[in-house]
Amino acid sequence: MISLTKKRIALISVHGDPAVEIGKEEAGGQNVYVRQVGESLAKQGWQVDMFTRSSDREQASIVQHSPNCRTIRLVAGPQEFIPRDELYGYLPIFVREFQKFQLESGFQYPLVHTNYWLSSWVGMELKKSQPLRQVHTYHSLAAVKYKSVATIPMIAKTRLQVEKTLLETADRVVATSPQEKEHMRSLVSSKGNIDIVPCGTDTQQFGSIARSAARRQLGIAPETKVVLYVGRFDPRKGIETLVRAVSLSALRRKGDLKLIIGGGWREGECDGKERDRIGSIVEELGLSDITSFPGGLSREILPAYYAAADVCVVPSHYEPFGLVAIEAMACGTPVVASDVGGLKYTVLPRETGLLAPVKNEAAFASAIDRLLVDSVWRQQLGQAGRVRVQTNFSWDGVASQLGQLYTQLLEKSAMKLDPVSA
Ligand code: UDP
Numbered sequence: 001m002i003s004l005t006k007k008r009i010a011l012i013s014v015h016g017d018p019a020v021e022i023g024k025e026e027a028g029g030q031n032v033y034v035r036q037v038g039e040s041l042a043k044q045g046w047q048v049d050m051f052t053r054s055s056d057r058e059q060a061s062i063v064q065h066s067p068n069c070r071t072i073r074l075v076a077g078p079q080e081f082i083p084r085d086e087l088y089g090y091l092p093i094f095v096r097e098f099q100k101f102q103l104e105s106g107f108q109y110p111l112v113h114t115n116y117w118l119s120s121w122v123g124m125e126l127k128k129s130q131p132l133r134q135v136h137t138y139h140s141l142a143a144v145k146y147k148s149v150a151t152i153p154m155i156a157k158t159r160l161q162v163e164k165t166l167l168e169t170a171d172r173v174v175a176t177s178p179q180e181k182e183h184m185r186s187l188v189s190s191k192g193n194i195d196i197v198p199c200g201t202d203t204q205q206f207g208s209i210a211r212s213a214a215r216r217q218l219g220i221a222p223e224t225k226v227v228l229y230v231g232r233f234d235p236r237k238g239i240e241t242l243v244r245a246v247s248l249s250a251l252r253r254k255g256d257l258k259l260i261i262g263g264g265w266r267e268g269e270c271d272g273k274e275r276d277r278i279g280s281i282v283e284e285l286g287l288s289d290i291t292s293f294p295g296g297l298s299r300e301i302l303p304a305y306y307a308a309a310d311v312c313v314v315p316s317h318y319e320p321f322g323l324v325a326i327e328a329m330a331c332g333t334p335v336v337a338s339d340v341g342g343l344k345y346t347v348l349p350r351e352t353g354l355l356a357p358v359k360n361e362a363a364f365a366s367a368i369d370r371l372l373v374d375s376v377w378r379q380q381l382g383q384a385g386r387v388r389v390q391t392n393f394s395w396d397g398v399a400s401q402l403g404q405l406y407t408q409l410l411e412k413s414a415m416k417l418d419p420v421s422a
């Protein structure tokens with residue numbers, strides 16, 4: 001009998017290419033999630049193909065990451081960067097290209113794990129033409145996101161509808177935090193199957209360098225107080241709150257404070273505009289001397305930034321999970337975060353950091369100051385954060401939970417599956 005447990009599966013991430021360098025332009029949590037989940041599943045015996053849309057002619061169409069894990073780039077629309085809110089019209093081509101790839105390869109995937117609503121639509125379309133199990137991770141929920149943004153994009157209505165249909169019809173939806181599950185239930189639909197499987201981090205890489213060595217590497221003096229932000233330039237990330245909080249900090253007046261805002265951007269695109277806006281606020285508040293924008297930080301250098309920082313701030317308006325918080329904690333750095341979404345799940349107040357009300361710059365300033373003035377407490381919180389991440393949020397742990405879920409679904413549908421898919 002064919003073993004149905006560990007087989008070929010597809011992860012679909014139309015707009016978040018798992019093979020690109022993270023930290024550049026729009027690449028963020030979804031790219032990291034798909035790549036890490038894919039590689040960890042492959043280590044555990046699955047054969048993983050990760051599908052994304054080609055956004056550059058120069059890119060290889062197939063990138064082999066390890067013997068059982070590769071990224072496959074399908075040509076669906078112009079091979080150039082297209083903002084995610086403008087990708088919906090290209091999805092039917094993506095579906096056709098996926099089907100063509102299966103046909104040419106002589107197999108069909110019995111299970112797809114889709115990421116973000118665009119890919120969920122692809123999964124639902126594929127299900128119409130082949131026996132298929134669909135697992136989905138949202139990464140962001142329109143019903144929550146649109147509550148916190150000033151301008152609602154044209155695609156909003158379609159996205160809300162697709163996200164609802166998906167929840168009601170997918171074989172399993174993965175919520176990355178209990179808060180995300182609650183949002184799905186209260187704002188999207190009471191129907192559908194949800195499991196909670198968190199995101200993870202690489203606790204060997206994040207935590208590999210000590211604070212003093214990291215500061216030497218980055219040229220930061222031992223006595224300087226460093227406040228760090230890492231992430232995309234997107235208004236929902238709340239970088240403005242952080243900048244305003246730093247301008248209110250009591251330590252700013254003492255002159256030994258440094259604010260580092262790490263993350264890449266693309267001139268003229270949404271993230272470039274947000275970078276310019278934040279830059280203007282920094283200037284307006286007279287913070288230019290103490291603020292630096294090092295640009296996109298590679299995975300290699302990132303552990304040094306986290307380790308060198310006294311506090312990492314995650315001021316998001318909305319965050320289904322928030323990888324940055326656990327990466328900082330894995331490096332032994334306490335976190336000050338908005339008390340929203342997954343951040344309420346990962347950051348334990350007064351144990352691994354502090355939570356502050358969203359957009360409340362005065363509360364952020366006082367939380368940051370509380371940590372900056374007490375190095376003993378900071379160290380205690382940092383150590384507890386590292387233990388929390390090691391215990392709860394490793395990619396291998398995440399992948400084995402996902403693997404169990406896939407196995408369960410595949411075994412359920414074993415009788416219906418075409419043997420060519422084995
Ligand atoms: N990131 C990075 N370099 C940067 C900025 C961000 O590697 O310069 C990574 C960061 O380490 C994290 C991811 O991008 O792994 C951001 O994920 P998160 O869940 O915090 O936010 P999202 O991008 O999903 O909104």
